[in-house]
Amino acid sequence: MSGPAERVVVKGVEKSFGRTQVLKGVDLEIDPREFVILLGPSGCGKTTLLRIIAGLERSDAGEIRIGERRVDGLEPKERDVAMVFQSYALYPHMNVFDNQSFSLRLRRMARTEIRDRVERAAQTLGLEKLLDRYPRQLSGGQRQRVSMGRAIVRSPKVFLFDEPLSNLDAQLRVHMRGEIKSLHHQLGTTSIYVTHDQIEAMTMGDRIVVMNGGIIEQIGSPLEVFDRPKNRFVAGFVGSPAMNFIDGTLVGTSSGTAFRTTDGRTVPLGPSAPPPGPAVTAGIRPHHLRLDPTGPIRGAAIDVQPTGVETIILCRWNSRDLLAQTGERIRAAAGEQLGFSVDPANIHLFDGTSGERLAA
Amino acid sequence: MHATFNRLGATLGANGLLILFVIISLFPVYLMFITSLKSQAELIQNVFALPRNPKWGNYPLVLIERSYYRAVINSLMLAGTVTIITIVLSCLAAYAFAVYDFVGRQLLFVLVLVGLMVSEVSILIPVYMLLKSWNLLNSFVGLVLPQIALGLSFGIFLMTTFFLQVPKDLVDAARLDGCTDLQLLMRVMVPVSIPAIGALAVIEFLWTWNSFFFPLVIATRQDLMPLSVAIIDFMGRFTFNYELVATTCVIMFVPILILYVLTQRSFRRGVTMGAVK
Amino acid sequence: MIDARGRLGPYLFLGPAILYLAIWVYYPIAKNFYLSFFTAGASRSDAPQFVGLANYQRLLSDDLFFRALMHNLAWVALSIVIPVVIGLVLAVLLVERRARLFYAAVFFLPVTVAPIMAAIVWGWIYNPTFGALNQFLAVVGLGGLAQPWLADPATALVAVNMIGSWGYYGFCALIFLAGLQGIDPEIYDAARIDGANSFRRFWSITLPLLKPTLVFVLVYTIIGSMKFFDIIYVATKGGPDNSTQIVAVYMFDLFIRQGEQHYAAAMSMVLTAIILVMSLLVIRNATRRT
Numbered sequence: 001m002s003g004p005a006e007r008v009v010v011k012g013v014e015k016s017f018g019r020t021q022v023l024k025g026v027d028l029e030i031d032p033r034e035f036v037i038l039l040g041p042s043g044c045g046k047t048t049l050l051r052i053i054a055g056l057e058r059s060d061a062g063e064i065r066i067g068e069r070r071v072d073g074l075e076p077k078e079r080d081v082a083m084v085f086q087s088y089a090l091y092p093h094m095n096v097f098d099n100q101s102f103s104l105r106l107r108r109m110a111r112t113e114i115r116d117r118v119e120r121a122a123q124t125l126g127l128e129k130l131l132d133r134y135p136r137q138l139s140g141g142q143r144q145r146v147s148m149g150r151a152i153v154r155s156p157k158v159f160l161f162d163e164p165l166s167n168l169d170a171q172l173r174v175h176m177r178g179e180i181k182s183l184h185h186q187l188g189t190t191s192i193y194v195t196h197d198q199i200e201a202m203t204m205g206d207r208i209v210v211m212n213g214g215i216i217e218q219i220g221s222p223l224e225v226f227d228r229p230k231n232r233f234v235a236g237f238v239g240s241p242a243m244n245f246i247d248g249t250l251v252g253t254s255s256g257t258a259f260r261t262t263d264g265r266t267v268p269l270g271p272s273a274p275p276p277g278p279a280v281t282a283g284i285r286p287h288h289l290r291l292d293p294t295g296p297i298r299g300a301a302i303d304v305q306p307t308g309v310e311t312i313i314l315c316r317w318n319s320r321d322l323l324a325q326t327g328e329r330i331r332a333a334a335g336e337q338l339g340f341s342v343d344p345a346n347i348h349l350f351d352g353t354s355g356e357r358l359a360a
Numbered sequence: 361m362h363a364t365f366n367r368l369g370a371t372l373g374a375n376g377l378l379i380l381f382v383i384i385s386l387f388p389v390y391l392m393f394i395t396s397l398k399s400q401a402e403l404i405q406n407v408f409a410l411p412r413n414p415k416w417g418n419y420p421l422v423l424i425e426r427s428y429y430r431a432v433i434n435s436l437m438l439a440g441t442v443t444i445i446t447i448v449l450s451c452l453a454a455y456a457f458a459v460y461d462f463v464g465r466q467l468l469f470v471l472v473l474v475g476l477m478v479s480e481v482s483i484l485i486p487v488y489m490l491l492k493s494w495n496l497l498n499s500f501v502g503l504v505l506p507q508i509a510l511g512l513s514f515g516i517f518l519m520t521t522f523f524l525q526v527p528k529d530l531v532d533a534a535r536l537d538g539c540t541d542l543q544l545l546m547r548v549m550v551p552v553s554i555p556a557i558g559a560l561a562v563i564e565f566l567w568t569w570n571s572f573f574f575p576l577v578i579a580t581r582q583d584l585m586p587l588s589v590a591i592i593d594f595m596g597r598f599t600f601n602y603e604l605v606a607t608t609c610v611i612m613f614v615p616i617l618i619l620y621v622l623t624q625r626s627f628r629r630g631v632t633m634g635a636v637k
Numbered sequence: 638m639i640d641a642r643g644r645l646g647p648y649l650f651l652g653p654a655i656l657y658l659a660i661w662v663y664y665p666i667a668k669n670f671y672l673s674f675f676t677a678g679a680s681r682s683d684a685p686q687f688v689g690l691a692n693y694q695r696l697l698s699d700d701l702f703f704r705a706l707m708h709n710l711a712w713v714a715l716s717i718v719i720p721v722v723i724g725l726v727l728a729v730l731l732v733e734r735r736a737r738l739f740y741a742a743v744f745f746l747p748v749t750v751a752p753i754m755a756a757i758v759w760g761w762i763y764n765p766t767f768g769a770l771n772q773f774l775a776v777v778g779l780g781g782l783a784q785p786w787l788a789d790p791a792t793a794l795v796a797v798n799m800i801g802s803w804g805y806y807g808f809c810a811l812i813f814l815a816g817l818q819g820i821d822p823e824i825y826d827a828a829r830i831d832g833a834n835s836f837r838r839f840w841s842i843t844l845p846l847l848k849p850t851l852v853f854v855l856v857y858t859i860i861g862s863m864k865f866f867d868i869i870y871v872a873t874k875g876g877p878d879n880s881t882q883i884v885a886v887y888m889f890d891l892f893i894r895q896g897e898q899h900y901a902a903a904m905s906m907v908l909t910a911i912i913l914v915m916s917l918l919v920i921r922n923a924t925r926r927t
C-alpha cells in the first residue's frame with residue numbers, strides 16, 4: 001500500500017488577513033517521502049500555510065508545486081492531498097465505512113475497489129470491527145484513527161496533519177505518535193505535520209521547520225535544530241525546559257576568547273570561539289549546567305524540584321532565572337548559593353542585537 | 361414553621377396557576393370538538409358538557425356533501441408546496457452565506473433580514489396588482505408565490521445560523537474529499553442539519569396552513585380556497601350553523617394537531633432557534 | 638469561510654432566493670411607495686394622476702386612521718402586559734420542573750390553532766346567549782358581569798385582544814423557557830450564597846441575562862401587533878362602531894371594498910415605517926444600555 005510520493009515546493013508564499021500579514025514570504029522544499037514538521041508558537045501561521053498548500057485558502061503571492069504541477073490556482077480536490085484535522089472533522093451522519101469511503105464514492109470508484117481499500121485501511125489502523133459505528137459511538141483515539149483512515153484510503157500525493165494528536169490524552173498521544181510514524185514508513189507518502197509539541201517534533205520528523213511570526217526561522221533535522229539553533233528564537237523555542245540565556249560580551253584572555261557576563265564573571269570558551277567583540281548572548285541548555293561549587297556561573301537557589309528521574313534547580317542570577325537539570329538527587333535550601341560550570345562546547349553564542357548564531 | 365407554610369403556599373399557588381393555564385389552553389379546543397358533535401338545541405342548553413348523542417354525521421356531511429375535502433386538499437397542496445420551495449431556496453442561500461466570503465455578503469444578508477420586518481400588510485396592494493397582471497389571481501400558483509415570500513427571510517436566517525454552526529473543519533474535510541459545492545450542500549450540510557430543516561419545515565407548514573390574509577384576497581373561487589378562507593366563506597353563509605362551522609374547524613385543526621404531537625421537538629426547536637441568535 | 642474572490646459560486650446559490658425576494662418583497666415595497674404618490678383617474682380607463690403628498694396629507698386628517706393607529710398601539714401595550722408577562726411567569730415557574738416540556742407543549746397548543754379558528758371559537762365563548770364565559774360567570778355568582786363582550790364598544794377591544802393573547806402566551810413561554818435554560822445554574826447558586834432572595838435573584842440575574850430574549854420577544858410582539866389582521870377581521874371586522882378598528886383591517890377595507898388603492902398604499906407605507914422605527918428603537922435602546 002505504498003502511495004505515490006511527490007516533491008512539495010513552496011516559494012515566496014505570502015498571506016494577509018485584512019491588514020495583518022500572517023505569512024511573510026515562506027520558502028520550503030520537501031522531498032518525496034519526507035516527513036516534515038512545522039513547529040512554531042501558536043499564531044505563527046502554521047495552519048495558514050497548511051491550508052494554503054491544501055487549497056483551502058488562497059495565498060496573496062508565491063507559488064506551490066506538488067510534483068511537477070503548479071497547484072496554487074487549483075481547487076482542493078484537484079490537488080490530491082489529504083488532511084487530518086485536530087478536531088478529526090468526521091461526518092457525524094456517516095458510519096466509519098462511509099466516512100472513509102466518501103471521497104472514493106465522490107470519484108465514482110468501483111464498489112469492489114472501494115470496499116477493498118477501506119478494508120485494507122481498516123486493517124492497517126485496527127478499525128475492522130468499527131466500520132458500522134457512527135463517530136459519536138467512538139472514543140477519541142478511535143476517531144483519530146478513522147480520520148487517518150479517511151486520508152489514507154485515497155492514496156493521496158501528500159498528507160497534511162494539523163496538530164492531529166493534541167486532543168488526545170498523554171498516553172494515547174505517545175501511542176499514536178508511534179503509529180503515525182510506522183504508517184509513514186509503510187506508505188512513504190510525503191507528509192507535512194503541524195505541531196507545537198516539542199517531543200512530537202523531535203521524534204517524528206525527518207526535518208523540522210521552525211516558524212515564527214510568518215517566517216521560517218530554520219529548517220533542519222531535529223538534532224541539527226536542537227544542537228545548532230540558527231538564532232536565539234530557535235534556541236529558545238526548541239527544547240524543553242527552555243535554554244538559559246545570559247547576556248555579556250566576548251573578551252580576550254590568555255587562554256583565548258572568553259565570555260564575560262554583565263556582572264563580571266568570566267566563562268572560558270573553547271578554542272573555536274569567535275574573536276572578542278561587542279554584546280553577545282550565551283545560551284546554555286539546563287541539562288548542560290553541572291553543579292560545581294567552584295564554577296563561574298553562580299546563583300541563589302529559589303526552588304529545587306525532584307521529579308524522580310531528575311532534579312530541576314531554579315536559581316536567581318543577576319535578576320534572571322537560571323534553570324539547571326541534573327540526574328543527581330540534590331538538596332539545597334532556598335537562598336543557598338550554588339555554582340555551576342559548563343563544557344565550553346555546550347555554550348551557544350548569539351549576536352546580542354540580531355540574535356543570529358555566531359560562527360563557532 | 362412560618363417559612364414552611366410560605367413555601368407550601370407558593371407551591372400551591374404555582375401549581376394552581378399552571379393548572380389554570382392548562383385549562384385555559386385546552387378549553388377552547390375542547391369546546392370546538394364538542395360543539396362539532398352537538399345539535400343546536402343541546403349547544404344552547406349546556407355548552408360545557410360532552411354531547412349526549414354525538415352527531416358524527418357532521419363530518420361526512422361537511423367533507424363530502426359540502427365538498428370540503430377539496431379545501432383540505434388545497435390546504436395540503438398549498439402548505440406542502442410552500443414548505444418545500446421555502447426550504448430549497450433557504451438552504452441554497454444559507455449555504456452561500458455560511459460557507460463563502462464574497463463581495464456584498466454583509467449587504468445581502470442585511471437585505472434578507474429586512475425581509476423579516478416586512479409583513480403581508482405592507483405588500484398586499486402591489487402583490488395583488490402583480491398577480492392580476494400575470495393572470496394569477498384565483499390560481500394555485502398565485503396562492504403559492506407570494507406566500508413563500510413571507511417565510512423566506514426567516515428560512516434563510518434560520519438555515520444560515522444553523523449552517524454557520526457546522527464546524528469549519530467539516531466543510532474543509534469535505535472539500536478535500538472532493539465535494540463540489542452542490543455535493544457539499546446535499547451530502548454534508550443538509551444531512552448534518554436535518555433537525556434544523558425539520559424545524560423549519562413544521563413551522564413553515566403551520567404558518568402556511570393557518571395563513572389567511574393573502575389567500576383571502578387571492579382565492580375567491582370556492583374550488584381554490586384553502587381551509588382558512590373556506591371556513592370564513594362558509595361562516596359568511598351559515599353563521600348560525602355553529603356545529604357545522606365547528607366541524608370545519610376541527611377538520612382544519614386535526615392535521616396540525618397530529619403534526620404537532622408527532623413533531624414536538626421540531627416545533628420547539630423552530631420557535632426557539634429564531635429567538636436565540 | 639471560503640474566500641470567493643472572482644467566483645460565481647455563492648451568487649449562483651443566492652440567486653434564486655434574492656431574485657425571489659426582489660420580485661415578491663423588495664419590488665412590492667418600492668411599488669407601494671410609488672403608488673402612494675398617485676390617485677386614481679376620474680374614470681376607470683384614465684391613467685393614475687400624480688398627486689405628490691396628497692395621500693399622506695389626507696392621512697393626517699383621517700380621524701379613523703388615527704383611531705385605528707391608537708388601537709394598534711393599545712394592542713401592542715396589551716400584548717406586552719398580558720401574554721408576554723404571562724409567558725415570562727409561566728416560564729419562570731416551569732424552568733426547574735421535570736414536567737416543563739409537557740406544560741410547555743400544552744401552553745403552545747393554542748399557538749398552533751389558526752387565528753381565524755381562535756376568533757371563531759372565542760366568538761362562541763363570548764356569545765351573549767350561549768357563551769361559555771357568561772354561563773361561567775353565572776355559575777360562580779358573578780352573573781351581573783355578563784356582557785355581550787364583543788358587541789359592546791366598551792369591552793370589544795380588550796375582549797378581542799384576549800383572543801390574540803390566548804394564541805400568544807404559549808409562544809412567549811416557550812421562548813423564555815429556552816432563554817432561562819441558557820442561564821448557567823451556578824450563577825443562581827452563587828447569588829444564593831451571596832444572600833439574594835428569590836425576588837432579588839429574578840430582578841438582578843434572570844432579567845438582565847434574559848435581555849436578548851426579551852428584546853426578541855418585544856420586537857416580535859411589536860411587529861405582530863402593528864400588522865395584526867386575522868382575528869379582528871373574523872371576530873369584529875373592526876366594529877362595533879369602529880371600536881376595534883385597526884390599521885390593517887381599515888387598509889384592507891379601503892383597498893378591497895372601496896377600491897382606494899393609492900390611499901391604502903400610503904397607509905401601509907406609514908404602517909411599515911412605524912413598525913420599522915419602533916423595532917429599531919427597541920433594539921437600539923436595548924443594545925445601548927449594556
Ligand SMILES: Nc1ncnc2c1ncn2[C@@H]1O[C@H](COP(=O)(O)OP(=O)(O)O)[C@@H](O)[C@H]1O
Pocket residue numbers: 017018022040041042043044045046047048049638
Ligand atoms: N480566517 C482568518 N481571518 C483572520 N485572521 C486569521 C484567519 N485565520 C488565521 N488568522 C490569523 O492568522 C494568524 C495565524 O494563524 P494560524 O495559521 O492559525 O496560526 P497557527 O496555526 O500557527 O497557530 C493568527 O494570528 C490568526 O489569528
Ligand SMILES: [Mg+2]
Pocket residue numbers: 046047048
Ligand atoms: Mg493552528
